[in-house]
Amino acid sequence: MSEKVLMKGNEAIAEAAIRAGCRHYFGYPITPQTELAAYMAKRMPKIGGCFLQAESEIAAINMVYGVASTGLRVMTSSSSPGVSLKQEGISYIAGADLPALIVNVQRGGPGLGGIQPSQSDYFQATKGGGHGDYHLIVLAPSSVQEMADLTAKCFELADKYRMPTMLLADGTMGQMMEPVLLPEESGVTVEKPWALTGTKMQREHNIVNSLYLKPEELEKTNFDRYEKYSIIEKNEVMYEEYMMEDAEVCVVAFGIAARVSKNAVVEARKQGIKAGLLRPITLWPFPSEAVKKAAEHCKAFVSVELSMGQMIEDIKLASECKCPVELCNRAGGMIPSPEQVLASIKNVAGGNE
Amino acid sequence: MVVFEKPHALCDVPLHYCPGCTHGIVHRLVAQAIDELGIEGDAIGVAPVGCAVMAYDYFSCDMVEAAHGRAPAVATGIKRALPDNIVFTYQGDGDLASIGMAETVHAATRNENITIIFINNAIYGMTGGQMAPTSLPGQVTQTSPYGRDVATAGFPIKVSELLAALDGPAYIQRVAVNNVKNVKQAQKAIKKAFENQIQGKGFSLIEVVSSCPTNWGMTPQQALDWVEEKMIPYYPLGVYKDKTSEEGEK
Amino acid sequence: MTSKILIAGFGGQGILFAGKVLAYKGLVEGKQLSWLPSYGPEMRGGTANCNVIISDEPVGSPIVDDPNVLIVMNLPSLDKYEKAAEKGAKIFVDSTLISRKVEREDVDVYYIPATKMAQDAGIPTLANMIILGKVIKETGVVSFEGMEDALKKVVSARKANLIDVNLKAIKAGYDFE
Numbered sequence: 001m002s003e004k005v006l007m008k009g010n011e012a013i014a015e016a017a018i019r020a021g022c023r024h025y026f027g028y029p030i031t032p033q034t035e036l037a038a039y040m041a042k043r044m045p046k047i048g049g050c051f052l053q054a055e056s057e058i059a060a061i062n063m064v065y066g067v068a069s070t071g072l073r074v075m076t077s078s079s080s081p082g083v084s085l086k087q088e089g090i091s092y093i094a095g096a097d098l099p100a101l102i103v104n105v106q107r108g109g110p111g112l113g114g115i116q117p118s119q120s121d122y123f124q125a126t127k128g129g130g131h132g133d134y135h136l137i138v139l140a141p142s143s144v145q146e147m148a149d150l151t152a153k154c155f156e157l158a159d160k161y162r163m164p165t166m167l168l169a170d171g172t173m174g175q176m177m178e179p180v181l182l183p184e185e186s187g188v189t190v191e192k193p194w195a196l197t198g199t200k201m202q203r204e205h206n207i208v209n210s211l212y213l214k215p216e217e218l219e220k221t222n223f224d225r226y227e228k229y230s231i232i233e234k235n236e237v238m239y240e241e242y243m244m245e246d247a248e249v250c251v252v253a254f255g256i257a258a259r260v261s262k263n264a265v266v267e268a269r270k271q272g273i274k275a276g277l278l279r280p281i282t283l284w285p286f287p288s289e290a291v292k293k294a295a296e297h298c299k300a301f302v303s304v305e306l307s308m309g310q311m312i313e314d315i316k317l318a319s320e321c322k323c324p325v326e327l328c329n330r331a332g333g334m335i336p337s338p339e340q341v342l343a344s345i346k347n348v349a350g351g352n353e
Numbered sequence: 354m355v356v357f358e359k360p361h362a363l364c365d366v367p368l369h370y371c372p373g374c375t376h377g378i379v380h381r382l383v384a385q386a387i388d389e390l391g392i393e394g395d396a397i398g399v400a401p402v403g404c405a406v407m408a409y410d411y412f413s414c415d416m417v418e419a420a421h422g423r424a425p426a427v428a429t430g431i432k433r434a435l436p437d438n439i440v441f442t443y444q445g446d447g448d449l450a451s452i453g454m455a456e457t458v459h460a461a462t463r464n465e466n467i468t469i470i471f472i473n474n475a476i477y478g479m480t481g482g483q484m485a486p487t488s489l490p491g492q493v494t495q496t497s498p499y500g501r502d503v504a505t506a507g508f509p510i511k512v513s514e515l516l517a518a519l520d521g522p523a524y525i526q527r528v529a530v531n532n533v534k535n536v537k538q539a540q541k542a543i544k545k546a547f548e549n550q551i552q553g554k555g556f557s558l559i560e561v562v563s564s565c566p567t568n569w570g571m572t573p574q575q576a577l578d579w580v581e582e583k584m585i586p587y588y589p590l591g592v593y594k595d596k597t598s599e600e601g602e603k
Numbered sequence: 604m605t606s607k608i609l610i611a612g613f614g615g616q617g618i619l620f621a622g623k624v625l626a627y628k629g630l631v632e633g634k635q636l637s638w639l640p641s642y643g644p645e646m647r648g649g650t651a652n653c654n655v656i657i658s659d660e661p662v663g664s665p666i667v668d669d670p671n672v673l674i675v676m677n678l679p680s681l682d683k684y685e686k687a688a689e690k691g692a693k694i695f696v697d698s699t700l701i702s703r704k705v706e707r708e709d710v711d712v713y714y715i716p717a718t719k720m721a722q723d724a725g726i727p728t729l730a731n732m733i734i735l736g737k738v739i740k741e742t743g744v745v746s747f748e749g750m751e752d753a754l755k756k757v758v759s760a761r762k763a764n765l766i767d768v769n770l771k772a773i774k775a776g777y778d779f780e
Contacts, residue, residue: 006623006630006638006756024434032642050433054426055459062423062456066399066430069417074430092420115642176665177623177638179630196415196431198438201394205364207409209418256664263663337668 004179009147009169012180013077013103014039016148019185020155022073022101023049026060030082031115032171033105037077057082061089061102068098069208071195073155077103079171080121081112083129090164091130095210097194097225099158101151102136103167105174106306108333116333117171117256120307125168126284126314133222135229137165137236138283140254144178150281152183159190161232168283170306172256172335229285238281239290243269247276249349250294252315253304254280256335261304264341268349275345283311288318295319300348304328304341324348360384362393364413373566373573376404376472378530379539380411383443383470386544387414390551396439397431399424403445404478422453425460428467439550441468447477450486450510457512462521464555468546471512474563475584482568486510489587494568509587513560517593523555525594529562531580535590545597554597562588605658606744607667611684612676612697614651617731620757621674622653624735624769628745628753629657637665650679657744672742674734676700676717695738697730713741715779721772729772736776747777 007015014036017025025040037053044051054060060076067074078086083104093100106121108114125138137157139150147169154165199205212218243265244250253261258279268275278294280287291314294301300323303312309327316325328344330336359365362384370376387393396414400406402421409416419427424442432440449457449471460467476494477483483496487509491500501509513527524546528539539561546557562584564576571579608625612618619640626638639654654667673688674695675681681701688694693711699718715737717730739747750773754766 004630006627024430026430052429052433055455058423059426059429059456059459062420062426063430063433065419065423066417066427066432067434068430069427070397070431070434072434074434088420089423096418171642172639172665175640175642177626178662178665179636196397196417197435198395198397198415199393199413205413206415207417209409209416211406211418259662260664260666266663335666337666338664 002182004181006177007144007180008035008175008177009141009144010035010105010174011039012144012148012182013151013167014043016151016183017075017101017155018043018047018049019183020073020152021186022075022155023047024067024072024074025050026052026054026063026074026076027078028054028057028060028082030079032107032117032174033077033079033103035174036103036105057085058089061086061093064100065089065093065096065098068093068100069096069196071192071197073159075101075103077105079105079107080109080118083121083124087124087130090136091132091134092210093164094130094134094136095132096208097162098164098208099162100164101154101158101167102164103169106168106170108331114333115171117173117335118306118331118333119170119255119257120310120331121168122283122305122307122310125166126286134225135284137161137163137232137285138168139165139238139281140168140283141173142255142258142279144173144176144180146281147173148180148182152186157236161228163228168255170256233285236282237285237287237289239287240279240281241290242277242279244276244278244294246274247294247297248274248299249276249302249345250298250300251275251277251302251304251341251345252280252291252311253277254283254311257304257306260336260338261341263338264345267338267342268345273345273349275349286314286318288314291315291318292320295322299323301325302328302341302344302348304336304344306335307331360388362387362396362413364411366410368411369407370404371567373564373576374404375474375530375563378536379470379472379561379563380408382536382540382543383441384412385540386547389544390547392439392547392551395437396441397435399428399431399440399442401442401444401448403448405443405445405472406479408443422448422451423456424448425453425456425465425467425469429460429463429465432465432467436466439468439547441470441547443470443472445472445478446474446485446487450512458516458519461516461556461558462519464521464523466550466553466555468550469556469558470543470546471558471560472563473512473560473588474565475509476565476568478565478568487512489583511588513558513593516558521556522558522594523596524549524557525560526592527560527562527588527590529580529585529590531562531564531577538590549597560588562590605656605660606672606742607670607689608655608657608672608674608744609652609667609670609684610655610674611650611652611680614649616651616676617728618651618676619653621731621735622655623757624732624753625655625657625745627756628750631749631752631756632745634658634745635660635662637662639665650677652680672738672744674738676730676734678703681705693742695734697734699730713737715776717776720775720779724772724775726768726772729769732769732772733776733779736773737779739773740777747773
């Protein structure tokens with residue numbers, strides 16, 4: 001068995017991607033994800049891969065589109081403002097049903113915002129982000145180990161469902177180091193008869209395209225795609241529950257917010273409050289069933305977010321307003337403290353009188 | 354006796370282009386080059402957004418449809434993934450010289466080993482005749498109804514001259530397809546642009562001065578005359594850069 | 604036991620590196636840990652800090668708001684973090700660069716003239732390792748034995764010749780009374 005190594009989250013993503021068979025990376029410098037690009041720049045030439053610093057985020061995502069259309073594993077990474085620029089390309093990748101990985105190591109916004117960690121691209125990531133009806137599969141790691149594991153998972157799901165996936169991290173996750181057991185090298189085994197490889201004069205030409213001028217045809221592609229999405233919603237939801245069995249207060253948080261929240265849940269339990277943590281790992285598909293189930297035995301939810309409250313809408317939808325949902329948040333690059341989360345837990349638990 | 358045959362690399366479907374539009378000629382020249390070089394089985398084409406948006410239905414090689422202006426970036430990705438395949442883009446002036454200028458310049462400066470066919474007809478055709486980056490000074494379009502005023506709209510971009518100023522690109526030539534002589538020249542240039550790629554020479558771009566009778570508001574013949582009288586004087590034909598003879602294989 | 608360590612000072616004092624040495628030693632010892640740097644333009648010339656958690660339990664939040672081990676290598680850092688330290692925390696002060704005393708009385712304070720010791724020993728860039736030696740001695744967060752194994756992982760092969768001198772500096776701090 002290989003041993004654990006100490007790595008930054010950004011580096012763990014890069015190494016895991018290489019081990020998942022990704023040999024093409026396109027990016028543009030932006031804090032706080034630059035270590036990922038730097039790692040790729042160092043490693044790719046040594047393993048016969050391609051690292052290319054593109055002229056823009058827009059060019060980078062379109063290079064990704066190009067490689068994806070050949071069926072090879074490919075990725076790009078950026079941080080919030082850069083991911084906004086990529087939205088056009090992501091929409092085309094979704095519309096052409098191509099597998100690819102986009103990594104967003106989020107920072108505060110809107111606009112140029114800041115460079116400190118944030119989760120304020122939740123809407124953009126989970127609701128489509130670009131124009132048109134589409135989804136990305138969005139995975140949210142909350143440890144460096146998961147930065148690696150979920151990167152591999154993103155490639156696997158992208159190939160399985162022929163669609164773009166996003167690893168939604170944040171500046172903290174990207175910059176922090178933790179021991180990580182790197183995943184084994186994996187070969188790509190998925191057949192891709194649709195890929196552009198040259199006809200070799202052996203078959204009809206393949207076309208990768210998202211243009212359908214006849215609305216009834218375009219409608220059909222949308223319906224078909226959403227049928228695929230419903231299968232994903234059925235089969236691919238991932239989440240982690242901590243002390244949820246008898247919980248009366250359900251804290252919902254992902255990524256770095258889940259790490260902070262766990263401390264608060266531990267402390268709440270010490271103080272006799274039955275708190276539990278529900279940590280979505282897939283943000284799309286959102287673990288709605290788990291939230292719904294929690295709503296049956298909890299009296300309140302606390303949504304802990306590094307944003308002005310985005311995931312809270314999904315919690316409200318999933319819990320069908322059976323119980324109140326309180327927002328516990330910081331924004332702009334600030335991170336809620338365990339004390340702040342604990343205060344929210346106490347508030348909804350009604351233990352403050 | 355067959356006197357005229359459709360190239361194999363061109364699909365047997367009706368093209369949607371307007372009467373008198375020279376896209377058809379250029380499509381044929383591209384397909385003919387692919388046939389002559391025997392590269393159809395390896396070719397991957399990138400279609401633009403613009404009048405040639407449906408080029409993916411017209412060429413019988415593998416095709417991908419790019420976002421507006423991004424074809425050189427898409428082609429870069431494909432070529433980096435499949436260096437042994439032959440990758441080309443087919444783009445108009447709005448696509449290549451306006452919204453996609455960054456992608457164009459950077460693919461050129463990286464000397465990506467790809468072939469770009471650039472149709473310069475001085476207008477946005479698909480959207481109905483708006484001012485293009487290459488519209489001539491004084492040219493009347495839907496969005497320059499009083500003629501292109503260079504004081505506010507700036508000057509036309511001379512793509513071949515601009516790219517030739519870079520150290521990167523291997524081959525830049527401007528041709529036209531308004532008469533038989535020029536078509537023959539264009540045919541040679543396009544074939545050379547593919548040969549360059551086969552030989553690993555790098556980035557080749559052929560700018561084809563074309564016509565758009567519909568949006569210029571002319572008959573096809575008037576349009577061809579306008580190419581001769583107005584376009585070519587502003588966009589002189591010729592080889593602007595040729596590193597292919599001075600360098601060995603890339 | 605969970606050590607919540609905050610190391611702070613100027614950029615260039617090797618704050619992040621000191622944290623890395625601790626983290627790698629924790630890794631070698633099979634402990635649970637996290638290492639989180641401050642990042643951004645303030646890193647050069649400004650203040651730098653680094654959060655390290657070393658524990659027998661899985662690490663929750665990697666953010667150290669209330670350190671039980673605080674290492675300060677300049678005055679602004681002491682001013683900023685003195686109040687944040689947990690009751691009973693151990694505070695390590697580079698007394699060459701910080702002339703004032705820690706005001707709190709509910710903490711254990713160790714004053715080490717690390718910068719002067721480093722200069723006197725002809726290793727002016729290794730005050731961070733000297734103070735780290737003292738931290739290891741007084742907190743037992745990791746053990747001194749096997750320090751070389753951790754250093755080998757932090758110091759790139761290209762600079763392997765620096766391992767000995769780093770080890771010497773840690774030892775000097777460890778032995779400082």
